[in-house]
Amino acid sequence: MATATQEETLGFQTEVKQLLHLMIHSLYSNREIFLRELISNAADACDKLRYEALDNDALYENDSELRVEIEVDAKANSVTLRDNGIGMNRDEVIKNLGTIARSGTAEFLQQLSGEQQKDAKLIGQFGVGFYSAFIVADEVTVRTRRADDSSEAGVEWRSKGEGEFTIAEIERPARGTEIVLHLKDDAKEFADEFRLKSLVRKYSDHIEVPVRMPKVETAKDDDGKEIEGSEVTTWETVNEATALWVRPKSDLSDDDYKAFYKHVAHDFSDPLTWSHNKVEGKLEYTSLLYVPGRAPFDLYERDGARGVKLYVQRVFIMDDAEQFLPLYLRFIKGVVDTKDLSLNVSRELLQQDPQVEKMKSALTKRSLDMLKKLAKDEEAYQTFWNTFGSVLKEGPAEDYANRDKIAGLLRFATTHNDSATQDQSLAAYVERMQEGQQKIYYIVADSFKAAQHSPHLEIFRKKGIEVLLLSDRIDEWLMSHLTEFDGKAFVDVAKGDLDLGEIEGEEEKKAQEETAKAKEDLLQRVKEALGDEVQEVKVTHRLTDSPACVVLPENEMGFQMRRIMEAAGQPLPEVKPILELNPDHALVSRLEGAEGEAFGDLARILLDQAIIAEGGHLDDPAAYVKRLNALLTA
Numbered sequence: 001m002a003t004a005t006q007e008e009t010l011g012f013q014t015e016v017k018q019l020l021h022l023m024i025h026s027l028y029s030n031r032e033i034f035l036r037e038l039i040s041n042a043a044d045a046c047d048k049l050r051y052e053a054l055d056n057d058a059l060y061e062n063d064s065e066l067r068v069e070i071e072v073d074a075k076a077n078s079v080t081l082r083d084n085g086i087g088m089n090r091d092e093v094i095k096n097l098g099t100i101a102r103s104g105t106a107e108f109l110q111q112l113s114g115e116q117q118k119d120a121k122l123i124g125q126f127g128v129g130f131y132s133a134f135i136v137a138d139e140v141t142v143r144t145r146r147a148d149d150s151s152e153a154g155v156e157w158r159s160k161g162e163g164e165f166t167i168a169e170i171e172r173p174a175r176g177t178e179i180v181l182h183l184k185d186d187a188k189e190f191a192d193e194f195r196l197k198s199l200v201r202k203y204s205d206h207i208e209v210p211v212r213m214p215k216v217e218t219a220k221d222d223d224g225k226e227i228e229g230s231e232v233t234t235w236e237t238v239n240e241a242t243a244l245w246v247r248p249k250s251d252l253s254d255d256d257y258k259a260f261y262k263h264v265a266h267d268f269s270d271p272l273t274w275s276h277n278k279v280e281g282k283l284e285y286t287s288l289l290y291v292p293g294r295a296p297f298d299l300y301e302r303d304g305a306r307g308v309k310l311y312v313q314r315v316f317i318m319d320d321a322e323q324f325l326p327l328y329l330r331f332i333k334g335v336v337d338t339k340d341l342s343l344n345v346s347r348e349l350l351q352q353d354p355q356v357e358k359m360k361s362a363l364t365k366r367s368l369d370m371l372k373k374l375a376k377d378e379e380a381y382q383t384f385w386n387t388f389g390s391v392l393k394e395g396p397a398e399d400y401a402n403r404d405k406i407a408g409l410l411r412f413a414t415t416h417n418d419s420a421t422q423d424q425s426l427a428a429y430v431e432r433m434q435e436g437q438q439k440i441y442y443i444v445a446d447s448f449k450a451a452q453h454s455p456h457l458e459i460f461r462k463k464g465i466e467v468l469l470l471s472d473r474i475d476e477w478l479m480s481h482l483t484e485f486d487g488k489a490f491v492d493v494a495k496g497d498l499d500l501g502e503i504e505g506e507e508e509k510k511a512q513e514e515t516a517k518a519k520e521d522l523l524q525r526v527k528e529a530l531g532d533e534v535q536e537v538k539v540t541h542r543l544t545d546s547p548a549c550v551v552l553p554e555n556e557m558g559f560q561m562r563r564i565m566e567a568a569g570q571p572l573p574e575v576k577p578i579l580e581l582n583p584d585h586a587l588v589s590r591l592e593g594a595e596g597e598a599f600g601d602l603a604r605i606l607l608d609q610a611i612i613a614e615g616g617h618l619d620d621p622a623a624y625v626k627r628l629n630a631l632l633t634a
């Protein structure tokens with residue numbers, strides 16, 4: 001029996017304390033997941049040992065049959081989980097079972113509110129892991145030894161989950177980890193073999209490592225009576241114990257796929273969809289890719305976890321192999337198992353391997369096809385889009401070759417239903433295009449409302465032409481990488497000359513030209529009054545209700561992108577807008593009749609208003625207010 005020496009008491013990192021507290025309270029109705037988490041860790045530990053043993057067979061210590069064992073002691077009210085995986089040394093125990101190493105944890109925990117339902121969802125996003133043991137246990141003891149250490153280097157970790165843990169050296173001949181859960185009074189139901197077996201099947205069938213539980217067999221005499229004292233205990237493998245992705249699709253149920261997802265993705269909500277494929281030929285690999293139902297908290301962090309779990313011929317090689325998918329598909333989770341890489345492949349080697357590049361391109365197509373299929377279920381796709389849409393929008397810039405496919409997957413808010421929800425596809429837009437309309441029109445603004453109410457849309461609303469309403473930070477960047485869809489060019493309605501093509505009749509165009517001529521004098525005067533504040537002054541045919549708007553030349557960076565770049569401290573060359581005036585507006589008529597200073601002030605007011613309507617900032621807002629007030633009180 002192990003004897004503990006040099007016991008030391010240490011405090012949990014603050015975040016761990018917070019997490020423990022919240023987990024115990026918010027996951028109360030979902031307590032059984034502790035078993036899944038602990039088995040998942042044991043299986044990972046076996047995977048890691050097998051990987052390290054590839055070039056150091058001695059690590060097996062003559063025991064290469066990797067396994068997880070679960071035992072119940074009903075009298076002691078405890079459950080023990082044991083694995084002969086890689087184990088941990090003292091430093092690893094302190095780091096892994098005393099802190100939360102992932103970056104962003106503190107920020108994540110701040111989002112938690114103490115409201116059970118909401119927090120349960122957020123915690124699911126985070127992946128609960130080892131600490132979930134405390135949902136059912138009032139004391140947890142971990143005994144472990146790393147595979148390359150001697151038996152004196154065992155470690156015992158013990159905690160009641162209340163802020164601190166003790167750690168001690170122990171003698172531990174067996175490598176790997178043993179976790180003893182002393183069950184809380186209200187969790188005694190888990191000290192039941194039958195219950196545990198069914199949970200193992202439910203959550204861990206897909207794990208390749210066998211999960212074994214003891215089975216007591218009693219010999220029977222000739223009359224079929226049990227012979228007293230003849231009990232022998234054998235170990236029975238409870239789970240299926242074959243890697244799920246190796247099994248034929250026809251053998252697998254949706255529940256199997258979902259359970260496996262939770263293991264690979266460290267997520268405890270269901271995935272939205274998945275795609276399981278075996279490829280044979282020049283490249284040989286099996287992939288199982290999932291679209292999660294919710295975003296991980298580090299989706300937008302530069303060093304956030306991404307990529308697939310990589311196996312080579314069923315041997316686990318690494319987590320988060322990011323070389324198999326492009327950045328804009330970083331939300332995809334899953335497994336790739338291949339015969340085409342060597343077992344000692346490293347991250348550096350993956351980067352240079354042409355086979356990996358080919359697999360990446362195939363897996364990218366698979367992922368896009370999977371999304372296309374998902375789109376047939378509008379509700380599920382909307383969930384996907386709301387969660388990951390702005391990541392997918394990075395696609396056209398990153399992956400030029402697939403930009404048409406990606407364009408088909410995009411969803412937009414549009415003037416069609418004037419809803420802020422991005423729920424319209426480009427295909428639907430094209431279907432609704434007017435007779436004679438050749439272009440796809442869009443506007444980019446800082447907010448949905450600013451886009452929706454932009455003066456630039458007046459003519460489009462009047463003519464019933466749909467416009468995409470873009471307001472995500474990435475939208476202008478996105479549109480600068482999309483040139484056409486289905487043969488139709490994209491046109492920013494706030495840039496360049498507005499040409500509605502065949503939608504406008506010849507007569508309309510003629511009338512516009514005539515008005516422009518008739519107003520030449522006014523335009524000249526306004527240009528003189530505003531000087532180099534504006535590039536040009538024109539008569540508009542975009543506006544019906546507003547007096548004026550500002551427009552940028554066709555090839556200029558748009559207003560939204562300018563503001564983002566300026567906010568990021570990027571100096572940009574100044575660009576002067578074109579001011580367009582609505583000759584039918586009362587204020588423009590008034591301008592025409594004004595003289596001297598009054599003319600200059602009114603012209604200024606019209607320009608400033610147009611800039612404000614665009615979401616822009618005035619250099620001298622106080623001067624604008626003063627001029628406006630003077631006008632109002634005149």
Ligand code: ADP
Pocket residue numbers: 037041042045083085086087088096097127128129130131176177266
């Ligand atoms: P995760 O599995 O997402 O990394 P966990 O909280 O489940 O997070 O586990 C934290 C870490 O503790 C693991 O990454 C692993 O390094 C270590 N660990 C947990 N259980 C075991 C085990 N049975 N054997 C070896 N290491 C383990």
Ligand code: MG
Pocket residue numbers: 037040041129130
């Ligand atoms: Mg884990």
